[in-house]
Amino acid sequence: MTADQPTSAPTATGVELRDSPGLIAPRGHYSHVAIHGGVAYISGQLPLDVAGTPLADRPFDVQVQQVLSNLDDCLNTAGSSRQRLLSVTVYVTDIGHWPKFDAAYALWLGGHRPSRAVACVADLHYGAAIEIQAVAAVGIGG
Numbered sequence: 402m403t404a405d406q407p408t409s410a411p412t413a414t415g416v417e418l419r420d421s422p423g424l425i426a427p428r429g430h431y432s433h434v435a436i437h438g439g440v441a442y443i444s445g446q447l448p449l450d451v452a453g454t455p456l457a458d459r460p461f462d463v464q465v466q467q468v469l470s471n472l473d474d475c476l477n478t479a480g481s482s483r484q485r486l487l488s489v490t491v492y493v494t495d496i497g498h499w500p501k502f503d504a505a506y507a508l509w510l511g512g513h514r515p516s517r518a519v520a521c522v523a524d525l526h527y528g529a530a531i532e533i534q535a536v537a538a539v540g541i542g543g
Contacts, residue, residue: 423474425453434479436539440487441479445534446471447526455527461498465505468533481537486515488536495530496521502531 412418418432427433427444435442448456448464449471456464476482493502499519525532 419478421471421474421478423451423477424471425449425451428453433475436479439538439540441476441481441537441539443472443475443479443535443537445492445532446475447529447532449527455529457528457530461495461501461530462505464530465502468531469505469509472533472535476535476537479537479539481539483510484513485538486510486513486535487538488516489518490534491517491519492522492525492532493519493530494522494525498530 415437417436419434419436420426421433424433431444433444435444446468448459448467450456450467456467459467473483476486491502491506493499496519502519
């Protein structure tokens, strides 16, 4: 662990809950990351900047970059990385944005290709156009 990876004691069930110091504290009853059994489960990340300001009024590509940056912060908090992603679930409010998202995502990930689903939904919190949740390996081999 490095100094910028806050730790929390595992609960009685062995689940370790962490919030990223690089992001605004969760505004609901959840943690940014839950870790158990060498796997990090990352809560859905919306396009909120470091001050917690929603970027829903910004172009789709700006929202994508903010969400991917937030996901990077969560991966770091978990002691993981993009290359250790196992599964990614993406929610968009306009499936027509899929090609733009896929291109930005491919640049962000490089050659790594974890499992992924992209689902079109009617609405997202704050009027956002995209939300991403993920699952990543942690621990030895990171």
